[in-house]
Amino acid sequence: MVNEDNSRTGRETDGNESGVSSGTLSSPSRRRAFLGSVGAAAAVGLAGCMGGGGSGPSGAFKIGVLAPEPSKNPIGSSIANAAKYAATTLNENDGVLGNDVEVVVKDTHEDPATGKSKYQELTVGEEVDFTTGVFTSEVMLNLMDSIAEQSTVHMNAGSATPDTAKQVKADYEKYKYYFRSGPVNSHYLGQNMIDFADAKFSDLGWDSVAVLAEDYAWTEPVTSVLEDKLAATGVDVPISKRYASGTSDFSPIYDDIESSDADAAYVVMAHTGTSAIVQWAKQQRAFEFGGIHVPMQFPSYYGSVNGANRYAVVQNSATPNAAVTEKTMPFNEGYYDQFDSYPVYTGYHTYDAVMSYVNAATAADSRNADDVIPEIESQSFTGTAGTVSYYGQDQAYPHDLVYGQDAAWPLWFQWQEGDGSGSQTTLWPDELASGSYQKPPWV
Amino acid sequence: MSGLTSTISNAVMLSALYALVAIGFTLIFGVGGVLNLSHGATITVGAFTAYFATSVFGLNIWAAAFASMVVGAAFMIAFYLGMVQFVEDQPITVMILTLVMSIVVEEVAKILVGTQPRALPSLVDGQIALLGGVQANRLLAFALSWVIIALLFAGVNYTRTGKAILATSMSTKGASLVGIESKRMYLYTWALAGLLAALAGVFLGSIQTVSWAMGREPLVLSFSIVVLGGIGSIRGSILGAYVIGFLEVFTVSYVDSSLSGLASLVVLVIILLVKPEGLFGRELTH
Numbered sequence: 001m002v003n004e005d006n007s008r009t010g011r012e013t014d015g016n017e018s019g020v021s022s023g024t025l026s027s028p029s030r031r032r033a034f035l036g037s038v039g040a041a042a043a044v045g046l047a048g049c050m051g052g053g054g055s056g057p058s059g060a061f062k063i064g065v066l067a068p069e070p071s072k073n074p075i076g077s078s079i080a081n082a083a084k085y086a087a088t089t090l091n092e093n094d095g096v097l098g099n100d101v102e103v104v105v106k107d108t109h110e111d112p113a114t115g116k117s118k119y120q121e122l123t124v125g126e127e128v129d130f131t132t133g134v135f136t137s138e139v140m141l142n143l144m145d146s147i148a149e150q151s152t153v154h155m156n157a158g159s160a161t162p163d164t165a166k167q168v169k170a171d172y173e174k175y176k177y178y179f180r181s182g183p184v185n186s187h188y189l190g191q192n193m194i195d196f197a198d199a200k201f202s203d204l205g206w207d208s209v210a211v212l213a214e215d216y217a218w219t220e221p222v223t224s225v226l227e228d229k230l231a232a233t234g235v236d237v238p239i240s241k242r243y244a245s246g247t248s249d250f251s252p253i254y255d256d257i258e259s260s261d262a263d264a265a266y267v268v269m270a271h272t273g274t275s276a277i278v279q280w281a282k283q284q285r286a287f288e289f290g291g292i293h294v295p296m297q298f299p300s301y302y303g304s305v306n307g308a309n310r311y312a313v314v315q316n317s318a319t320p321n322a323a324v325t326e327k328t329m330p331f332n333e334g335y336y337d338q339f340d341s342y343p344v345y346t347g348y349h350t351y352d353a354v355m356s357y358v359n360a361a362t363a364a365d366s367r368n369a370d371d372v373i374p375e376i377e378s379q380s381f382t383g384t385a386g387t388v389s390y391y392g393q394d395q396a397y398p399h400d401l402v403y404g405q406d407a408a409w410p411l412w413f414q415w416q417e418g419d420g421s422g423s424q425t426t427l428w429p430d431e432l433a434s435g436s437y438q439k440p441p442w443v
Numbered sequence: 444m445s446g447l448t449s450t451i452s453n454a455v456m457l458s459a460l461y462a463l464v465a466i467g468f469t470l471i472f473g474v475g476g477v478l479n480l481s482h483g484a485t486i487t488v489g490a491f492t493a494y495f496a497t498s499v500f501g502l503n504i505w506a507a508a509f510a511s512m513v514v515g516a517a518f519m520i521a522f523y524l525g526m527v528q529f530v531e532d533q534p535i536t537v538m539i540l541t542l543v544m545s546i547v548v549e550e551v552a553k554i555l556v557g558t559q560p561r562a563l564p565s566l567v568d569g570q571i572a573l574l575g576g577v578q579a580n581r582l583l584a585f586a587l588s589w590v591i592i593a594l595l596f597a598g599v600n601y602t603r604t605g606k607a608i609l610a611t612s613m614s615t616k617g618a619s620l621v622g623i624e625s626k627r628m629y630l631y632t633w634a635l636a637g638l639l640a641a642l643a644g645v646f647l648g649s650i651q652t653v654s655w656a657m658g659r660e661p662l663v664l665s666f667s668i669v670v671l672g673g674i675g676s677i678r679g680s681i682l683g684a685y686v687i688g689f690l691e692v693f694t695v696s697y698v699d700s701s702l703s704g705l706a707s708l709v710v711l712v713i714i715l716l717v718k719p720e721g722l723f724g725r726e727l728t729h
Contacts (some may be wrong), residue, residue: 072557130698134640215701248651249457252696255449265588275652282650283578295559303498305562305652365610 056368057129061096062129063087063354064122065105066115066139074298078347079133080105080156085331086354088338094124094439096358097367104128108314110135112142119143123150129367130155132181132353135346137161137218148174153369153376155179155353158346160186160218163399172393176373180400181356182349182385183317184410186218188403189292190225192315192410193266197233200412200428204313204437206264206288208236210257212270212276215242222268222292230266238262247272250279258286267291274305281308284442288410291315299322299342302415302422309415310422311440317345321434322426324411331384345385352383405429412437450526450696452573456581458688460650461590463643465663465668465680466595467636474612475629477531480541481522482640482665484548489515490642490648490657491552494561504564509646515641516634523633528626545658552655560652561712563645584646591639592681599677608632612675648728660704664691667707671714673721686710 063082067076072413080103087101095101104126115134122128123146131147132139135158144167145152153175158166162185168175185190199205204430211226213219223242231237238260243253257265264287269276273295280289290313295301297316301309318324320332320342331351335343361367377399380389386408391397401408411432413424425435451506471479489511496507522544530536565580573582599605610618611628618625647657668687672679687707694706714721 068551069558073551074557074559173651244695244699244703246660247700248657248706249453249692249697250697251453252450252692253700255446255453255696274562274654278560278652279563279650282580284570298559304559306564308562 006400018418021347022324056366059099059369060102061099061127061367062126063101063103064128065103065350066108066118066120066122066131066133066143066240068110068135070105070107070109070259074300074344075135075158075346076107078343078345079135079350082157082335082343083132083354085335085338086162086181086351086358089334090354090358096361097365108134108139110139110166112136114140114282115139115141116146119146119150122182123152128152129361130357130369130372132350132357133346134159137163140164144175144178146348148175149354151177151369153177153179153357153372154156155181155357157181157349158183160184160189162187162221162397162400165391165400168398168403169396172398177369179353179356179376179390179401181318181388182401182408183345183382184408185397185400186221186223187397189299189315189410190222191229191403192221193226193268193291194229194233195268196315196412196425196428197230197235201233201235204264204288204290205439206235206240206266208260208262209264209266210239210260210262210287211237211241211268212239212253212265212291213242214247214255214270214272215245216271218270219268225268226268226404228387228419229309236262242390243272244271245271248275251283254280254283254285264288264290266355267293270294277312278305280312280353281305281310284440286443288440288443289313296415298344299424302402307417307422311415311438312429313412313414313437314424315410315412317408318348319411319424321389321424322411322432324432325382325387327382327384348383352385355383356381446696450692452577453696454689454692455685456577456585457692458685459585459592460643460646461661461664461668461688462592462681462684463588463639463646463658464713465665465672465684466592466677467639468665469669469672469675469677469680470608470632471636472669474608474632475531476534476565477527477537478534478541479636480662481539481548482541482636483660483662484545485515485519485637485640486644486647486658486661487548487655488518489553489557489644490563490653491644492641493648494556494643494653497564498561503648504645507563507644508566508615511641511645512638515639515644516637519633519637520630520643527633528629531629544663548658549655551643558655560654560657561648563648563653565649578650581650584650588646589640591642593721595639596637596677604631643674649681663704664707667711669721670719673723676721676723679721679723721729 063083065080070076070080081101085105090096090101106122108115122131130153132155134156137159140159148206160183164178170180213223264366268291272292292315296309296314299320318328323329360372360379364371364374389402390399391402410426411426413426414437415422416425426432427437449470471477492514493507493510496502496510497504509527567579567583569579571577571579599609607623608628610623611625617623664687668683669680672683690706691703695703
C-alpha cells in the first residue's frame with residue numbers, strides 16, 4: 001500500500017514517479033525533517049536560518065500538500081491528486097522557472113496538532129516553495145502562526161472559515177503569507193445561499209424553508225448570514241436550527257420541520273450530511289431538500305447511498321459536467337485520465353491554488369515569498385472554478401478569494417436519475433443550467 | 444399532539460434496537476464476567492457485512508441480514524477462541540484487548556470503504572398509517588427485535604442450554620459441580636451476543652447509515668442501559684434500554700439535541716452512586 005504521507009510525484013517518465021525517489025532524500029533533509037517535528041522552538045530557530053535569505057528555495061520546485069486522509073477520504077484525495085495533476089501539467093510545460101515540479105503530500109488526519117507537525121515537516125524538512133490544501137478549519141486556524149513563522153506562502157484550498165482572513169486583516173505583515181484560493185469563505189457561502197434563494201426559490205416553489213445547520217465552527221458564519229438576510233428575500237423561515245454535531249437520528253428534527261409546514265429544508269451540512277439525506281429519502285419526508293451539503297458534492301455519491309440523494313439540490317464550486325470556465329472541462333478530463341475518477345470541489349481549488357502561486361512566481365521571476373506575494377495579490381486569472389482574485393488589505397477579508405458573479409460564483413445542481421445512475425444536473429446560474437428542477441414525487 | 448405521538452413512536456422503535464445491543468453486552472458480562480469493549484465493533488461488523496453482501500455480492504437485504512448474523516456470531520466466536528479465552532481472568536488485559544479489537548475493526552472499515560457513511564437498503568419500503576405514520580422499516584426492526592428478545596428469553600429460561608447459561612452466570616463453580624462446561628457456555632454467550640449485535644447493526648444501518656464509527660454510541664449507551672438495569676439481567680437490560688431510549692429521544696426533541704449523549708451518562712453516574720446494583724440487580728454473584 002502506498003504511504004500517502006510520504007508520496008511524491010515529480011516529472012513523470014514511463015509512467016513511474018521519477019522526480020524524486022525516497023533514495024534522493026539526502027540525510028541532512030532527513031535530519032531536518034526530524035528536527036521539524038520535535039517542536040516549535042526548533043522550528044522557529046531553523047526558520048530564522050532559512051528566512052530572509054532573499055533568494056528563496058533552490059533546486060526542484062516543491063509543492064507541500066496537506067490533506068485529510070488522502071488515501072481514504074475523497075476530499076483529501078482530491079487535494080492530493082489535483083496537486084499531482086498540476087505538477088504533471090507543469091512538468092509537461094518545462095516546470096516552473098526552469099525547475100522540475102515535485103509534490104509532497106502529508107496527512108493532517110483532520111487533527112490540528114498533527115496538521116501543525118506535518119506543516120513543519122513540509123516547510124522545515126522538505127523546504128517546499130509553498131504549501132496548499134487543508135480542509136478542516138480547526139487545522140487551518142492552528143497553522144496560522146506557523147505560516148507566519150516560516151514566512152512560506154500557504155494557498156488554502158478547502159477550509160472555509162473567515163477567521164483566517166480576519167487575522168490577515170488584524171496583522172497584515174505577520175499573516176500576509178496566507179491566501180485562500182477556494183472555496184469562497186463561509187460568509188460568502190452563506191451569501192451565495194441568499195443569492196440562490198433570491199434567484200430560484202420562486203421557480204422551485206419554496207415559499208417557506210427550515211434552516212438546518214450542523215453545529216460545527218464552519219457553519220456559524222453561514223447561519224449568521226442566513227439569519228440576517230434570508231427572510232428579506234421574501235421567504236418564510238419557520239425553523240432555524242443548529243443541531244448537535246453527533247446527531248445520527250434525524251427523525252425528531254424532521255418531525256419538527258413537517259409540523260412547521262416548511263416547503264423545504266435549507267441545509268448547511270458536511271460531517272453529518274449522509275445520515276440526514278438517507279433518512280430524508282427513506283422516510284419520504286413531506287418537504288424538499290437543498291443547500292450546502294458537502295458529501296452530496298462527491299460525483300460518485302449516488303451509488304454509495306443507493307440514490308437517496310435523488311431530488312436534493314446542492315451548492316458546489318464546480319462539477320464534472322458543468323463548464324464553469326473554459327478550463328473546467330479540460331481539467332476534469334485530464335484529472336480523470338490520470339486518476340480514473342473525478343475530483344470533488346477541493347480538487348478544483350487545489351489546482352487553482354497551485355496555478356495561482358506558479359503564475360505569480362513566474363511573473364515575479366522569483367521563488368522568494370516576499371517577491372511572489374505582491375504578484376498573487378494583484379493577479380486575476382481564469383481558474384477551473386471561476387476567476388481567481390483576492391481581496392485587498394483594505395477589504396473585510398484580505399487575501400480571501402473574491403466572491404461574485406464575475407469572480408468565484410458557485411453553481412447549484414440537483415441530483416437526478418438518468419440511465420439508472422445519478423447525474424448532477426445544473427440548475428443555476430442560468431447560463432450553466434442543463435435541466436430543470438424535479439420535485440420529489442412523495443412531496 | 445402529533446409531535447408527542449411521533450416522539451413516543453421514535454423512542455419505542457429506537458429502544459428496541461438498544462435492547463438488542465444491550466442484551467448481548469450484559470450476557471457476556473453476566474455469564475463470563477468479561478467487559479467486552481468490542482461489542483460496538485460487532486455492530487459495525489454486522490452492518491458492513493450487510494453492506495458488502497448487498498452492494499458487492501448483490502444479495503437482497505434479507506439474505507444480507509442473515510449473513511450478517513452468521514458473520515457477527517463467527518466474528519465473536521473467533522475472537523473469543525483466538526484471544527479472549529486465554530486472558531479472560533485478567534480484567535485489565537481483557538479491556539485492553541477488546542478495546543484494541545474495536546479500533547482494529549474501525550480502521551479496517553475505513554480502509555475498505557473510507558470515512559463516508561454508506562446506505563443500506565430498507566428491509567421493507569413505505570409508510571404505515573399508525574401513530575400518525577411510521578416508516579415500515581422501523582416498525583419491522585421493532586417487531587423483529589421483540590421476536591428475537593422473546594425467543595432469547597424463552598431459550599434462556601426454558602431450554603437445558605439456556606438454563607446452563609443462567610446457572611453459569613449465577614455461579615461458575617456451582618455450575619461446574621453439576622457438570623456444566625463453563626467454557627462452552629461462555630462461547631454460546633459470545634456467539635449470541637455477536638448475532639444480536641450484528642442484527643442491530645443491520646437495522647441501524649438500514650434506518651440510519653453504515654459508517655466506521657457507528658458502533659461507538661451504542662456501546663456507550665449499553666453501559667448506561669446495563670448498569671441501570673442491573674449487570675447480568677436480561678429483563679433489566681430491556682427495561683434499561685427503554686428508559687435510556689426514551690430519555691435520548693425526549694432530550695433531543697424537547698430539550699437540546701446536543702445533550703443527547705450526556706443525558707444517559709448522567710443516569711449512569713447517578714445509578715452508580717445511588718443504586719450500583721441497578722434496578723434488577725444481579726441474579727447472583729460468582
